[in-house]
Amino acid sequence: MKYDFAAIEQKWQEKWEKAGVFHAADHSDKPKFYGLVEFPYPSGAGMHVGHIKAYSGLEVVSRKRRMQGYNVLFPIGFDAYGLPTENYAIKTGIHPREVTDRNIARFTQQLKRVGFSFDWDRVVDTTEEKYYKWTQWIFLQMFEKGLVFRDTALVNYCPSCKVVLSNEDSQGGKCDICKSDIVQRSKDVWYLRITAYADRLLDGLETVEYPGNIKMQQVNWIGRSTGAFVNFGISGSDEKLRIYTTRPDTLFGVTFMVIAPEHPLIEKNRDRITNMDALEAYRAECAKKTEFERTQMNKDKTGVRIEGLCGIHPITGKQIPIYISDYVMMGYGTGAIMAVPAHDERDYAFAKKFGIDIIEVIRGGNVEKEAYTGEGEMVNSDFLNGISGKKESIARMIAELEKLGVGEEGVQYKMKDWAFNRQRYWGEPIPIVHCPTCGMVPVPYSELPLRLPAMENFAPGEGGESPLAKVESFVHCKCPRCGGAAKRETDTMPQWAGSSWYFLRYIDPLNEDALADPEKLRYWLPVDWYNGGMEHVTRHLIYSRFWHKFLFDLGVVPTDEPYAKRSAQGLILGPDGQKMSKSRGNVIDPLSVVDEFGADTLRVYILFMGDYGAAAPWSESSMRGCKRFLDRIVGLADTAKGNGVTSKNLESAFHRTIKKVSADIEEMKFNTAIAAMMELLNEIDKAGSVTVDEVKTLVSLLCPFAPHVCEEIWEKLGGQGLCSLAAWPVYDEAKTVSDTVEIAVQICGKLRAVVEMPTAASREEIAALAKADARVVAALEGKTIVKEIVVPGKIVNLVVK
């Protein structure tokens, strides 16, 4: 039966808003549930079906929790600083503030039309002064604790966006925002010392409930390796060349050393090196390549030997040639390696190309043919000879190095410190003053927020200078320490800043004295369940864990980890099975679906499409099936008569469905939860009649998925109050089992009959009933049973000869 979804949806959205049913209470005797979804970037394109899927999962969980009597915090906000808005503003001349406000208003309206149960009184916007005041406050706290520093570095620069990008934003050598090629530039940039938290970010993973693949990605991203630092000598000098290796056990197999082209050793020894021309030519060649190109050419090794300098082996004292090559990176370890060609594939390729000796120190392979990286007995290795455990030889070698004072155990991370700046307008100003006498001075806390100045032209300056540098009144200031003339920092923070702590602000969005009240933080934290996209697993998720741990150390937040549990939704693909994109023209607009089929249908379909965590293509006809389901539910309500239960069988089906839907929601198996309700509806149709009580139960189960139509039916059936606040149905385990059960009877593993028998039958009774079935009797004709397998409730298998 078709229903007027447009009228119903508007009616109930208004009622919910008026009654404030989705407001979280700050203090409550109820158990709390904090469900968090990744807040959107309010782009000009408006909402995407992907947003709906991303929010629908915890929307259902949150609605279920409310019905279960929890005090639920399910907030939403806007991560509104960022380049697309700024670029749009530059193009159109409309101020980013105005663009942002407009986009937020549009998103808000769209989200409300889908009927999400967000607490709209707690909306945060990262670009508001009252919000970014605290982003700046956290930055200054980090500055005070020595976690903020400046360094000259080769940075990824996007010539199109005119902005310095982090490694994370320039993966694959392309700008994450505009997809143009990245070039390398030398620049003074801000860093956050996230590596200081590397171990804790790793160890903390043990204490949280994240899916295995997310943990794995974070572990790989942090990339901890243990090994040793070893100091090699330099011929004719008391200088040391320090290297990092994970295989100190192979130290006797070293036949050459390699340093990165940018390694300072070369500059320091200019006068002693006899082939500077060749080295500089090679360096110039490398500088032309982006980091991406450098890492792409991973097989063909190039390099130049440094003439006039030699390494000295720390134990044998042997002279060792040193090369420069771009297969060694300045950014990892010490920018220098000891090369053991016999047992490392890269060193092997290099040695073959340059005709360098290969010394086997671990037996087990054929070093004439290829590098051997496995384990084996140590040879040619002095005091290590005869040992065959890698662990033991490494430990012995490290002990020896420490005894001789030429090395020690060490740990390295792939993760680099976080380049924390943008030369753009639409971001949080970095609250630092550069004073000619005092150096870098933080803006006093009392002067926060340091406001983003009004500007007419926010196009970036040539050469990557921030547009803020053009605002004289902003730049020129007095040094907060000495009172002398000084200049403000003009860089702004990167887009990941505001999103690194937004979940804390939801807890107390209007607080003017603290980022949030400690009492409230203690009540709500940690976030019980956080859902978001896989694309944020290595950036946002690590950054925000880092900030949270820092705030924990400050005593600002009560938990070491911000998120107790994390899940991720899969993409919605276009009807053609391809990723949705404007250029492919396969984008589905959620609001046009709401117009045509209603918000409830959209919500049910998106969760019914398939595994919540997997990608699935859009199918309009499949969605129509969900509409049909809701229409049938509406029709069912009209035929409901009387109270109590219709029949024992149907009662049992209800209890089974309550059990399944309850459990499936907890595991985000929304597709099978909906399928179970469809099955129940089919059962009811078969039974031919249904009571008002039963329909109310079904509608309560469906309410988190399709809340508008459920409220309407609930009201029509005389339900108390709102369906959204009704008690979540409970099931009786005893009633989930029906009296009889169908048992499959196999003979030699082949299905021969299906026999209905009492659920309570004993093994013997089951076997007897099975053997009494006419078809089984026929099949057993002339055979002898050699084995009987009886699995109560499931199957009987008779093995015959």
Place this chain on the structure above:
RNA sequence: GCGGGUAUGGCGGAAUUGGCAGACGCGCUAGAUUCAGGUUCUAGUGGGGGCAACUUCGUGGAGGUUCAAGUCCUCUUACCCGCACCA
């Protein structure tokens, strides 16, 4: 190259973790209702064989374990995702 994942009808996907493969939905076929249908209802729908009861094959491929395998083991193929000269 390393790490992780996936593979089931015409399609999206189920399968209580070793126990009737294909739930649920779409699509399709036939019939009914309707002036009409992108409506609604009824029945059917994995492949082959048979009028039928029934029978046989069947979860990317090849082996294996088991009374019993989509599920466990070995090998293999294809695709997807992440990292990528990390010393």
